[in-house]
Amino acid sequence: MNPLEPRRALVREKIQENRETYSLTLSLADHDHFSYRPGQFNMLGLPGMGEAPFSFSSLHLERGRFTHTIREAGSLTRSICQLAAGDILSIRGPYGNEWPLEKAKGRHLIIVGGGIGIAPLRPVIRHALGNGEEYGRLYFLLGARTEDDLLFREEFEKLTAGRDGTLLMTVDRGEKKELSHIREGLVTALLDEIDVDPEESITFTCGPELMMRFVARQLIQMGQDPYDIFVSMERRMKCGIAHCGHCQIGAMYVCKDGPIFPYGDIKRFADTML
Amino acid sequence: MDLSIDLCGIKLPNPTILASGVLGVSRCSLARVASCGAGAVTTKSISLEPRSGHDNPCVVTYEAGMLNAMGYPNPGAEAAREEFAAVDQLPVPVIASAVGTEPEEFAAVAEILTALPFAATEIPVSCPHTPGFGLMGGHASTDAIRRITSLVRDKTKLPLFVKLPAGGPEVVDLAKAARDGGADGITAVNTIGPGMVINIEAARPVLGFKKGGVSGPALRPVAVRCVYDIYEAVDLPIIGVGGITTGRDAIEMMMAGARAVGIGSAVYYRGMDVFSEVCREIRTWMEDHGYESLTEIVGAAHQ
Numbered sequence: 001m002n003p004l005e006p007r008r009a010l011v012r013e014k015i016q017e018n019r020e021t022y023s024l025t026l027s028l029a030d031h032d033h034f035s036y037r038p039g040q041f042n043m044l045g046l047p048g049m050g051e052a053p054f055s056f057s058s059l060h061l062e063r064g065r066f067t068h069t070i071r072e073a074g075s076l077t078r079s080i081c082q083l084a085a086g087d088i089l090s091i092r093g094p095y096g097n098e099w100p101l102e103k104a105k106g107r108h109l110i111i112v113g114g115g116i117g118i119a120p121l122r123p124v125i126r127h128a129l130g131n132g133e134e135y136g137r138l139y140f141l142l143g144a145r146t147e148d149d150l151l152f153r154e155e156f157e158k159l160t161a162g163r164d165g166t167l168l169m170t171v172d173r174g175e176k177k178e179l180s181h182i183r184e185g186l187v188t189a190l191l192d193e194i195d196v197d198p199e200e201s202i203t204f205t206c207g208p209e210l211m212m213r214f215v216a217r218q219l220i221q222m223g224q225d226p227y228d229i230f231v232s233m234e235r236r237m238k239c240g241i242a243h244c245g246h247c248q249i250g251a252m253y254v255c256k257d258g259p260i261f262p263y264g265d266i267k268r269f270a271d272t273m274l
Numbered sequence: 275m276d277l278s279i280d281l282c283g284i285k286l287p288n289p290t291i292l293a294s295g296v297l298g299v300s301r302c303s304l305a306r307v308a309s310c311g312a313g314a315v316t317t318k319s320i321s322l323e324p325r326s327g328h329d330n331p332c333v334v335t336y337e338a339g340m341l342n343a344m345g346y347p348n349p350g351a352e353a354a355r356e357e358f359a360a361v362d363q364l365p366v367p368v369i370a371s372a373v374g375t376e377p378e379e380f381a382a383v384a385e386i387l388t389a390l391p392f393a394a395t396e397i398p399v400s401c402p403h404t405p406g407f408g409l410m411g412g413h414a415s416t417d418a419i420r421r422i423t424s425l426v427r428d429k430t431k432l433p434l435f436v437k438l439p440a441g442g443p444e445v446v447d448l449a450k451a452a453r454d455g456g457a458d459g460i461t462a463v464n465t466i467g468p469g470m471v472i473n474i475e476a477a478r479p480v481l482g483f484k485k486g487g488v489s490g491p492a493l494r495p496v497a498v499r500c501v502y503d504i505y506e507a508v509d510l511p512i513i514g515v516g517g518i519t520t521g522r523d524a525i526e527m528m529m530a531g532a533r534a535v536g537i538g539s540a541v542y543y544r545g546m547d548v549f550s551e552v553c554r555e556i557r558t559w560m561e562d563h564g565y566e567s568l569t570e571i572v573g574a575a576h577q
């Protein structure tokens with residue numbers, strides 16, 4: 001298979017997650033073989049509309065199907081979100097590296113997601129809950145503008161039922177104040193509430209760069225090693241295969257060396273980029 | 275075995291050069307390629323204003339090579355001033371690629387880049403897939419090349435290479451025009467075409483721009499012939515570019531007359547270590563065949 005040749009993906013199902021975000025479940029239309037790891041991404045495209053990277057929001061292939069959760073950000077994403085079951089889009093991938101789940105084994109797992117950045121963390125959350133014995137304590141700290149923007153809120157609430165203190169959420173503007181696990185404020189404030197030794201834990205974070213920077217700085221202050229904090233980075237991509245150099249951070253390419261990097265490797269660019 | 279060469283007074287530890295447009299957007303990225311064994315590196319082509327380039331997909335491969343239609347995405351000359359300010363700290367010489375639509379724009383970019391510690395300037399007059407530039411900007415005629423080259427010549431004191439298209443017999447005249455305009459060397463060639471690849475299931479061209487320049491192995495015989503012809507016609511050093519993937523390919527290009535070789539697509543085929551691997555293969559081949567220096571090889575096919 002030629003990794004640069006787009007294949008055709010068939011939209012199997014579309015779910016509206018909120019005002020501007022949709023989950024599209026896809027399968028390959030012409031080829032059977034496909035596999036991926038959480039954290040990787042596909043380049044999805046429409047003829048004449050361009051192509052852009054999207055992370056997987058599903059944990060693994062189910063009957064050949066996988067899911068991307070996409071926020072309408074511009075013309076391409078708006079058009080993709082308008083597709084319906086039965087429509088076709090082009091797909092290249094999977095590309096990039098994966099969340100270091102092996103490295104997380106035996107440690108407390110802190111997951112911090114913001115906005116659309118919650119989507120690429122969903123497979124990790126599902127994996128961790130399904131394999132709880134492999135990890136110490138689990139903390140899912142999620143933030144968004146409003147409750148409506150808290151992606152997969154009901155799903156996560158169901159999955160963490162009976163695990164008090166696992167799922168903590170913040171919104172910039174709260175509507176239903178009675179929910180004790182949803183606060184008003186910044187997601188970083190939730191880090192004060194978790195009860196683990198940062199030295200024995202590992203953090204995965206995805207969201208706006210400013211959020212990731214504050215999360216990383218606070219965790220480092222709390223004693224976490226910058227190489228135990230993993231951030232999923234976003235850059236404009238062209239080729240997706242470390243050929244053109246357009247997605248670089250320093251000498252690293254987000255499409256191939258990333259999108260997931262230890263914060264220790266990103267830190268020195270933090271003042272200019274992250 | 276010593277593979278170092280002299281290119282218009284620039285010392286290269288070996289004859290492999292990173293071709294323009296591949297991984298050359300930033301100083302850090304160039305440094306990473308240098309650490310993989312390249313003898314010199316070329317920046318992505320820099321235009322006066324920032325450009326976002328063509329829609330994705332911009333690159334596709336097929337069984338004999340690669341097509342790209344990047345459309346010169348780059349942050350522009352002002353941003354380059356900052357990005358490449360300390361480019362002389364790299365372990366190998368860095369060549370600045372300056373591009374424009376009007377001849378005056380080529381000169382304006384070259385003037386900005388000349389103030390930076392680059393080792394040389396290259397001006398592509400030959401991109402086949404970007405409106406306003408190269409083949410789509412009317413730059414690949416003898417008149418245009420003479421004019422662009424002489425305007426840039428007035429603005430830069432750096433050794434100046436003109437990057438020619440992969441053409442027919444007329445490349446000889448284009449090379450002469452570049453020489454007459456004041457070029458110090460020729461880079462031959464750019465991608466050929468444009469070509470097209472269609473996804474037959476989708477019944478649509480694969481590339482966002484539909485058409486793209488062809489590079490990689492499919493281009494090599496054309497590139498070798500262009501270099502061969504130019505070597506006979508003008509007495510300027512040549513950087514041979516087009517489909518070089520192995521040490522054997524590099525030797526073939528040098529026998530045609532290239533003093534150094536540019537490598538682009540092979541970064542995809544063999545990874546960034548392609549530079550050190552090609553050098554190793556050149557050395558082994560030379561040892562096996564009783565050659566002691568690259569000077570015995572350059573132009574050896576002209577007998």
Ligand SMILES: Cc1cc2nc3c(=O)[nH]c(=O)nc-3n(C[C@H](O)[C@H](O)[C@H](O)COP(=O)(O)OP(=O)(O)OC[C@H]3O[C@@H](n4cnc5c(N)ncnc54)[C@H](O)[C@@H]3O)c2cc1C
Pocket residue numbers: 041050052053054055056068069070071072073074075076077078116119120233234235236237259
């Ligand atoms: C590895 C990776 C994974 C991703 N995963 C997801 C995902 O799971 N879900 C999802 O919804 N999105 C994801 N994204 C982001 C997604 O690729 C973009 O939202 C998409 O490219 C927008 O395309 P568009 O054409 O719709 O918008 P555009 O019209 O291209 O632009 C959208 C917005 O981005 C701004 N913008 C334009 N150019 C730049 C630039 N160079 N740098 C910064 N901003 C710019 C525009 O001003 C506009 O506000 C991911 C990105 C990466 C790199």
Ligand SMILES: Cc1cc2nc3c(=O)[nH]c(=O)nc-3n(C[C@H](O)[C@H](O)[C@H](O)COP(=O)(O)O)c2cc1C
Pocket residue numbers: 243244293294295296318319333340342344346371398437463464465488489490491493515516517518536537538539540
């Ligand atoms: C993705 C890609 C981008 C390119 N961008 C440029 C560019 O900006 N300027 C330029 O002069 N040549 C550009 N080229 C052409 C190469 O420098 C080179 O001349 C051509 O690819 C042939 O060499 P190759 O077969 O080793 O790739 C590009 C080629 C590729 C594949």
Ligand code: FES
Pocket residue numbers: 236237238239240241242243244245246247248253254255256
């Ligand atoms: S998108 Fe081209 S190098 Fe990453």
